[in-house]
Amino acid sequence: MSRLVVVSNRVAPIQEGEATAGGLAAGVLDALKQKGGLWFGWSGEISAGLEPKPERTVGPISLFTIDLSRQDYDEFYRGFANGTLWPVLHYQIGLGRFEWAEFEGYRRVNGLFAAALTPLIRPDDLIWVHDYHLLCLAGALRANGVSNRIGLFLHTPFPAPDVFMTIPSHASLIQAMCAYDLLGFQTETDRTAFIDYVVRHANGVPTAIDDAVAVFGRVVRTGVYPIGVHVEDVRAQAETPINRRQATRMRANLLEGLILSVDRLDYSKGLRQRFAAFERFLADNPARHGLVTFMQIAPPSRSDIETYQRIRRELEGEAGRINGRFAEVDWVPLRYLNRSFPRNVLMPLYAEAQACLVTPLRDGMNLVAKEYVAAQDPEDPGVLILSEFAGAARELDAALLINPYDEAGMAQAIEQALSMPLEERQDRHQAMLTVMRTNSLERWRDRFEADLVGDGG
Numbered sequence: 001m002s003r004l005v006v007v008s009n010r011v012a013p014i015q016e017g018e019a020t021a022g023g024l025a026a027g028v029l030d031a032l033k034q035k036g037g038l039w040f041g042w043s044g045e046i047s048a049g050l051e052p053k054p055e056r057t058v059g060p061i062s063l064f065t066i067d068l069s070r071q072d073y074d075e076f077y078r079g080f081a082n083g084t085l086w087p088v089l090h091y092q093i094g095l096g097r098f099e100w101a102e103f104e105g106y107r108r109v110n111g112l113f114a115a116a117l118t119p120l121i122r123p124d125d126l127i128w129v130h131d132y133h134l135l136c137l138a139g140a141l142r143a144n145g146v147s148n149r150i151g152l153f154l155h156t157p158f159p160a161p162d163v164f165m166t167i168p169s170h171a172s173l174i175q176a177m178c179a180y181d182l183l184g185f186q187t188e189t190d191r192t193a194f195i196d197y198v199v200r201h202a203n204g205v206p207t208a209i210d211d212a213v214a215v216f217g218r219v220v221r222t223g224v225y226p227i228g229v230h231v232e233d234v235r236a237q238a239e240t241p242i243n244r245r246q247a248t249r250m251r252a253n254l255l256e257g258l259i260l261s262v263d264r265l266d267y268s269k270g271l272r273q274r275f276a277a278f279e280r281f282l283a284d285n286p287a288r289h290g291l292v293t294f295m296q297i298a299p300p301s302r303s304d305i306e307t308y309q310r311i312r313r314e315l316e317g318e319a320g321r322i323n324g325r326f327a328e329v330d331w332v333p334l335r336y337l338n339r340s341f342p343r344n345v346l347m348p349l350y351a352e353a354q355a356c357l358v359t360p361l362r363d364g365m366n367l368v369a370k371e372y373v374a375a376q377d378p379e380d381p382g383v384l385i386l387s388e389f390a391g392a393a394r395e396l397d398a399a400l401l402i403n404p405y406d407e408a409g410m411a412q413a414i415e416q417a418l419s420m421p422l423e424e425r426q427d428r429h430q431a432m433l434t435v436m437r438t439n440s441l442e443r444w445r446d447r448f449e450a451d452l453v454g455d456g457g
């Protein structure tokens with residue numbers, strides 16, 4: 001059996017028995033725990049010395065990391081990956097910026113990853129690369145003589161070609177992506193957008209099998225692998241009495257209705273529009289005043305990037321203004337918490353919430369939506385209000401689907417969720433649970449690995 005080598009921008013800080021936050025980390029860990037293998041990535045530290053850090057092992061997993069220099073960090077991480085690629089991949093072209101020097105920095109760091117990884121590769125290793133930071137890694141590994149099977153799973157959306165082409169270096173990026181043997185996407189919309197680009201702008205020719213495309217003298221296989229969650233684990237965490245204590249206490253304090261949102265603080269998550277929708281809901285439904293609380297949990301992320309500082313300031317202002325407008329001496333309608341919580345606190349909180357607002361402007365998948373559904377009591381489940389532009393909406397079409405740009409529509413959906421009859425809530429929940437049990441995290445991993453082992457058509 002071949003060894004699995006996982007590469008991602010960050011290697012999650014893992015300790016035996018400790019739950020990790022974040023979808024990517026959970027998925028990767030799961031894949032590695034079963035068969036063992038190697039996990040390679042950035043240590044998260046900035047230093048002048050570019051020597052790889054000593055190997056660490058956790059159970060059957062070997063962890064290898066490298067530091068980045070300040071220039072690498074600025075050009076690769078803050079610059080091209082998060083200042084250019086992230087907004088464009090999420091259709092936010094107005095928020096993107098582009099500098100050729102940062103793109104060169106991005107390529108250079110992909111090359112540094114390849115240089116440090118190449119000596120660790122054995123001939124029959126299977127190399128599984130994750131996400132938008134490493135689009136150029138396969139090409140750099142190939143240039144070092146690595147001939148193993150290499151696959152990339154993109155956790156973000158892949159946008160329509162005209163949107164992607166707003167990145168001036170789009171042609172080199174696509175060519176770099178085509179050095180992979182397998183490209184995995186969250187949804188068919190993303191996969192089709194990629195194929196569209198390759199066919200219309202790079203003379204690609206779709207082949208008859210394996211959703212592959214012949215381009216740049218090679219055949220690249222593509223596939224759709226919606227990432228899932230461990231349904232039973234989430235529910236178990238939500239139910240454990242010791243975990244539930246705080247959530248139950250909070251529920252008692254919050255009177256009748258808790259509406260919950262949990263996101264990284266990111267402009268792609270639609271938080272500003274969501275706050276506006278809640279304000280409209282309050283204005284339209286005075287009978288709910290004093291009875292409903294909206295809790296937004298949003299730990300800051302990428303806070304050294306200007307667009308992230310701006311959205312944070314905006315949200316703080318809006319939260320204060322909305323509370324100032326509606327709060328009573330004994331009721332605060334909006335609770336805005338800028339921090340992250342351990343999963344054993346978060347999962348029972350999901351279970352207590354009558355509704356969960358997941359309203360990204362775009363999202364590759366959105367695991368919060370899936371975790372919320374998995375955490376519910378099937379006898380008395382809450383209602384998921386979900387953006388039609390989250391990858392999760394393709395599977396969870398029994399949620400209340402909304403357009404995140406439609407504030408009035410979202411406000412109505414909140415009222416609909418709070419007044420939904422039990423039977424309808426149960427039916428919708430059951431339908432979503434069934435899909436999630438089929439498209440589990442195990443299936444995501446197994447299907448990707450099996451297709452990567454395959455001969456690529």
Ligand code: ADQ
Nearest residue numbers: 021022023024155263264339340341363364365366367368
């Ligand atoms: P993210 O953009 O980070 O992931 P998401 O899929 O929702 O978005 O995953 C977030 C994870 O972090 C969830 O597991 C959630 O429980 C956890 N989390 C969020 N806020 C938290 C908090 N305050 N405290 C603790 N934990 C918190 C990217 C893509 C998504 C894609 C995933 C996985 O942007 O579209 O679904 O990767 O592929």
